[in-house]
Amino acid sequence: MPKLSAIIITYNEEKNIEACLKSVSWADEIIVVDSFSTDKTLEIAAKFTDKISQHPFYGYGKQKAFALSKASGEWILSIDADERVTPALKEEIEIAISNSEIAGYYLPRKNFFCGRWIRHSGWYPNYQLRLFKRGKARFDERLVHEKVVVNGKIGYLKTPLIHYTYSSLTDFLKKMQKYVDLWAQEKKKAGKKGGIGRGFFHGFWTFFKMFFLQAGFLDGRYGLLLASLYAAYTLAKYARLEELEKTSVE
Numbered sequence: 001m002p003k004l005s006a007i008i009i010t011y012n013e014e015k016n017i018e019a020c021l022k023s024v025s026w027a028d029e030i031i032v033v034d035s036f037s038t039d040k041t042l043e044i045a046a047k048f049t050d051k052i053s054q055h056p057f058y059g060y061g062k063q064k065a066f067a068l069s070k071a072s073g074e075w076i077l078s079i080d081a082d083e084r085v086t087p088a089l090k091e092e093i094e095i096a097i098s099n100s101e102i103a104g105y106y107l108p109r110k111n112f113f114c115g116r117w118i119r120h121s122g123w124y125p126n127y128q129l130r131l132f133k134r135g136k137a138r139f140d141e142r143l144v145h146e147k148v149v150v151n152g153k154i155g156y157l158k159t160p161l162i163h164y165t166y167s168s169l170t171d172f173l174k175k176m177q178k179y180v181d182l183w184a185q186e187k188k189k190a191g192k193k194g195g196i197g198r199g200f201f202h203g204f205w206t207f208f209k210m211f212f213l214q215a216g217f218l219d220g221r222y223g224l225l226l227a228s229l230y231a232a233y234t235l236a237k238y239a240r241l242e243e244l245e246k247t248s249v250e
Contacts, residue, residue, distance in 0.1 A: 001094065001097070001098060002073070002074040002075050002097050002098070003028045003029065003072070003073040003074050003075070004027050004028050004029070004073050004074075004075045004076075004077060004093070004097060005027065005028065005029040005030075005031055005071035005072060005073030005075070005076050005077070005134070006024040006027040006029070006030045006031065006076075006077045006078075006079065007031045007033070007064065007067040007068060007070070007071055007076060007077070007078050007079075008020065008021070008024075008030070008031070008032050008033070008067070008078075008079055008080065008081060009032075009033045009034070009035070009060070009063045009064055009067055009080075009081075010032060010033070010034045010035070010037060010041050010045070010081050011034065011035045011036070011037055011041070011057065012037045012038060012039045012041060013037070013039075013041045013081035013082075014037075014039040014040040014041050014044060016081040016082045016164070017041050017044050017045055017081050018044050018047075019084060020079065020080075020081050020082070020083060020084060021044075021045060021047075021048040021049070022048070023083075023084040023085040023086070024077065024079065024085050025048060026090055027073075027077065028073055029049075029051065029071065029072060029073050030048055030049035030051060031049070031051050031053075031067050031070045031071050032045045032049060032051065032052045032053070032067075033052075033053050033054075033055050033063060033064075033066055033067040033070065034052065034053070034054050034055075035054070035055060035056065035057035035063065036054055036056075042054075051070065053066075053067075053070060059141065059142065059143035059144070059146075059182065059186075060142065060143065060144055060145070060146040060182075061139045061140050061141040061142045061143065061146035061147075062139075062141055064078060064139045064146060065138065065139040065141070068134070068138070068139065071134060073134060074097075074133060074134060075097045075131065075132070075133055075134065076131070076132055076133070076134050076137070077093065077130060077131050078130050078131075078132075078148070079130060079161065080163075082163060082164045082165060083109075083161055083162060083163045083164075084161070084162040084163075084164075085161065085162075086159065086160075086162060088159045089107070089157070089159040089160070089161060091159075092157050092158065092159045093131060093157070096131065096155065096157060097131070099155070101153055102152070102153050102154070102155040103132060103133050103136040103137065103150050103151065103152025103153055103154065104129055104131065104132035104133065104136065104137055104148065104150035104152065104154050104155070105129070105130075105131040105132070105154070105155045105156065105157050106127040106128065106129050106130075106154065106155070106156045106157070107127065107128055107129075107130050107131060107157050107159075107160070107161045108124070108125035108126065108127055108156075108157070108158070108159070108160040108161070109124070109125065109126040109127070109128050109160055109161045109162075109163050110124060110125075110160035110161070110162050110163060111123040111124065111126055111163045111165050112162070112163065112164045112165060113165060113166050113172075113222060113226060114166065114167065114168060114169070114222070115167070116222055118219055118222060118223070118226065119218070119219060120214055120215040120216055120217075120218045120219050120223060121210045121211070121214050121215070121216035121219055121223050121226050121227065122209070122210055122214040122216075123226075124160075125160065126163075127156065128161070129147070129148040129150065129154070130148070130161065131157070132148060132150055133152070136150060136151050136152045137149060137150040137151065137152075142186060143182040143183070143185055143186045144179050144182040144183055144186065145179075145183075172229060176229075176233050176236070179233075180233065180236045180237050180240050181240060183237050183240075183241075184237060184240040184241040184243075184244050185244065187237075187241050188241060188244045188245065188248070192241065193241070193242075193245070194237075194238045194239065194240070194241025194242035194243070194244070194245055195238055195239075195241075195242045196235075196238070196239055196242065198238045199234065199235035199236070199237065199238030199239050200235060202234045202235075202238060203231040203232065203234040203235040203238075204231065206227070206230050206231045206233075206234045207227045207228065207230070207231035210223075210226060210227040210230060211223060211224065211227035
């Protein structure tokens with residue numbers, strides 16, 4: 001069977017990292033790249049692998065690309081600290097990587113919000129390209145919401161990757177603050193324009209899409225909460241971009 005490397009980037013993930021690493025302990029190699037955690041992340045990770053590096057964080061794309069450069073497996077499984085590989089997914093992955101014609105696989109993702117599986121709202125199956133041949137794929141260099149670019153044939157797995165995305169409303173708001181700033185920095189470099197008007201328009205569309213077009217109403221109050229939170233998040237992105245534009249002018 002081809003050698004498989006699991007790659008994970010971390011920062012202060014002591015609450016998540018042990019369960020994550022246990023779920024991929026069957027991999028031939030586990031690579032952890034940490035951006036100087038101040039909690040017990042490294043101490044916990046050391047129980048599972050000795051292939052741990054610390055590297056400054058310059059964006060999610062670059063950080064994962066650095067992790068990829070440390071891997072030696074023919075196949076790469078890229079997962080986040082708040083994700084879990086189930087035994088059923090492990091079996092499907094082991095079968096999938098024996099197919100020499102495929103260069104990368106999309107995995108469905110089962111997302112949980114505040115402990116609840118969100119079945120609609122665009123959150124399931126939420127395919128993510130996470131399994132790929134080394135040398136046939138690369139990470140783009142986006143600061144946030146990075147993607148894997150594959151050169152070759154793509155396949156799809158059926159068993160979902162488990163994702164405990166936001167454990168609470170506080171967790172959501174804390175992460176969104178970081179994502180807003182990274183998104184605004186990236187768009188500013190690309191010459192995109194911000195503004196409250198644009199933010200309201202895109203925020204309204206985000207709510208309409210999640211709650212109505214993607215059937216978020218079927219997720220009940222959680223669907224309503226998520227659509228509202230993402231609408232506010234979208235507005236905040238454009239407001240922050242406008243703020244950066246004004247700062248650079250001054």
